[in-house]
Amino acid sequence: MLNFKYLDLLAQKYDSEEKVASEIINLEAILDLPKGTEHFVSDLHGEYQGFQHVLRNGSGNVKMKIRDLFEGELNESELDEFATLIYYPEEKLKLLKSNFTSKQELREGYVEIIERMLKLVSYASSKYTRSKLRKALPEQFVYIIEELLYKKDEFENKKEYYGKMLERIISLGQGDKLIIGLAYTTQRLVVDHLHVVGDIYDRGPDPHKIMDTLINHHSVDIQWGNHDVLWVGAYAGSKVCLANIIRICARYNNLDIIEDAYGINLRPLLNLAEKYYDDNPAFRPKRISDETLTGQEQLQITKIHQAISIIQFKLESPIIKRRPCLNMENRLLLEKVDYEKKEVTLHGITYSLENTCFATVNPERPYELLDEEQQVIDKLLFSIQHSEKLTRHMNFLLKKGSLYLKYNGNLLIHGCIPLDEEGNMKEMEIKDTTYAGRELLDVFENYVREAFAHPEETDDFATDMVWYLWTGENSSLFGKREMTTFERYFIKEKETHKERKNPYYYMREDEEACRRMLAEFDLNPDQGRIINGHTPVKEIDGEDPIKANGKMIVIDGGFSKAYHSTTGIAGYTLLYNSYGMQLVAHQLFNSKEDVLMKETDVLSVKRLVNEELVRKKVRETNIGEKLLQEISSLKSLRKHRYMK
C-alpha cells in the first residue's frame, strides 16, 4: 500500500527528480560498501580505565592497521610509540615533545607525525563514504584535513602548497590540536559501532565515567546487565534495589560513586550506622585497589555496609509476600532465623549464624523497618531521584538499552534465556498468563520501562518486577536459582553459598539448543550466533569462550579486577568486520600510565571465530535493511511524482 502522505513529506526534502536520483545513487553505493566493524564488550563493572584502553585500541584493531601500513618502515618500538600516540594523544604528545631538543626538530617531528596520521586515517576510512569520514573529523580542521588527505603529489606546485599548509598549522600553534583530533578520528573510524553486552555498574570505581563515555560515543547500544537494571530499579523507585546498590558500593569501597559522582548525601545513613553497628569482619570492605583506608574510614564503611544490608533484607519480605507469583517464599530469611539460638534452617538443615548484626531487628516482626531506617531509605530515594547526573545516565540506559538485541543476525543478551531441565523455554506465570522465551523477555522489558516511567510508584508490580530481574529464578539477567547474599554474610558452610545456575548454562554448550534459541527469536540459526556476557570465562580451568560449534560466544570482558583471580585473564571482547568475527583475549590491564611509559600495550590475542566466504556488505546488515526501505520509498516518489 502506497502512503501518499508520506511521499508528499518526502517530496518536500527531495523537490526535484535530480535530487531523488542522486540520493538513490548514494544509498545504492553505500549498500555495496563492506559492512562496518562492530565491537562487543561486556561486564565493564566500573573499570573505566580498562574499558577506555580497549575502546581506544579498538581491541587491537588500531595496532593492526598501523602494522599493515608501517611494518618495515618503522621498527617495533616505533610502531608501539605511534600506537600509544593514537590511544592517548594528549599525554603521549607531552612526552614526545619533551624529547625534542630544538624548534627545528620539533617542527620536523610534527610534520612526520601528521603525515603518518593522515596516511592512517585515509587507510582506516577506506571502506567508508567521504561524508562518513567528514563526520569523524575534528570539526575545526575538516577543510584542512580534507585538503591534505586528497592531495595529489604529482602536481609539483601543489606539493609546495601542502608543505606550507603543514608548516603554517604548526607555526600557528595548532599542531597539537590537529594531532589529537586525528588520533580520535582514527579511533572512531576503526570501530563503527559498539555493543555493550551488560553490566556497566558495580564492583569497580567509575561506572559514571563509563556512562559519560558512552553518552559521547558516536554509535552504541547496550544490553542491560543485572547490575544495570539494579540501578535502573533504584532510580525508578525500588527501595530494595536502592539498598542493594549502596550495599554493593560499601562492599567494594566505592561509596564515592554515590556521594561524589552522584551527589547523594550519605550522612543520615552514616548516623544510623554509627548508632547501631560496630566492627564486623563479614562486612569490611573488599580492598581491590592499592589505596589504603585509615582504620577509621574502614570502620565507618563496615558500619554503613551492615546498616544498608539489614535494610535490604527487611525490604525483601513485603515484596515476596505481596507477589506470590514470584515464588520466592524460601527467601524470607529474616523470618526463618532463630534470634536466640542464632541459627537459621534452610532446606531442612540448621546452620548457626556468625557475624550477626541484628540490633535493629525485632524477632516478632523481623521485616519491620525502624522509623529511623524508613527515614534513611526515603531520604536516599529522594536524593537519588533528584540527582541530575544519575537522571542523565539512567535516561541514556533506557534510551539506548534493552533486555536483548537482534543485530545483524545475531542475538545479544547479557545473562540467559531461561530454560527448563529438558531444554524447553522455561515458563513463568505473570498475572494469569504464562510466558516463555522471547515473549517472557518482552514482558520483563515492558515492566522495566513502565517502572521507569513512574518513579513515584515504589511498591507497584512493575517496580517489584525490576527487583525480580536482579534476583529472581526466572530472570534472564540473573539466571540462577537464588541469590545467596544473606548466606554469604552469615553462614560459614560454603554449600549454602552456592547459586545453582539455570540449565541454560550447560545447554548453551550444545549446538542444537543454541539453534533452537536463535529460532525462538526469529533469527536464522545457520548464520546467527548468541553473544553472551555475565559469566566470567575461567581460562584457568580451560574453559572455552566459543561454544556450541561457534553458535555461542561468551565475552565477559573480565574487566572486573575483583574477578581476575578466578578467570586468569582480563577477559574477552569480540570484533565483527566484513571478513568475519574475531575473539580477542586480553591480558590484565594495569594502568594508563603503564601503557604510556613502558608502551606495553595489553597483549591482545586474536582468534578467528569464522571467516566470511564473501566479504559482507552493508546490504546484508540492519542498516542495509533500513537503506533498502529508504531506496524503495525514493523510487516510489520518483515514479509517482516525477515521472510523467
Ligand SMILES: O=P(O)(O)OC[C@H]1O[C@](O)(COP(=O)(O)O)[C@@H](O)[C@@H]1O
Ligand atoms: O562477588 P560478590 O560481591 O559477592 O557478588 C556475588 C553476587 O554477584 C552475582 O554474581 C551477580 O553479579 P554478576 O552479574 O557480576 O555475576 C550474584 O549471583 C552473586 O550473589
Ligand SMILES: [Mn+2]
Ligand atoms: Mn551480570
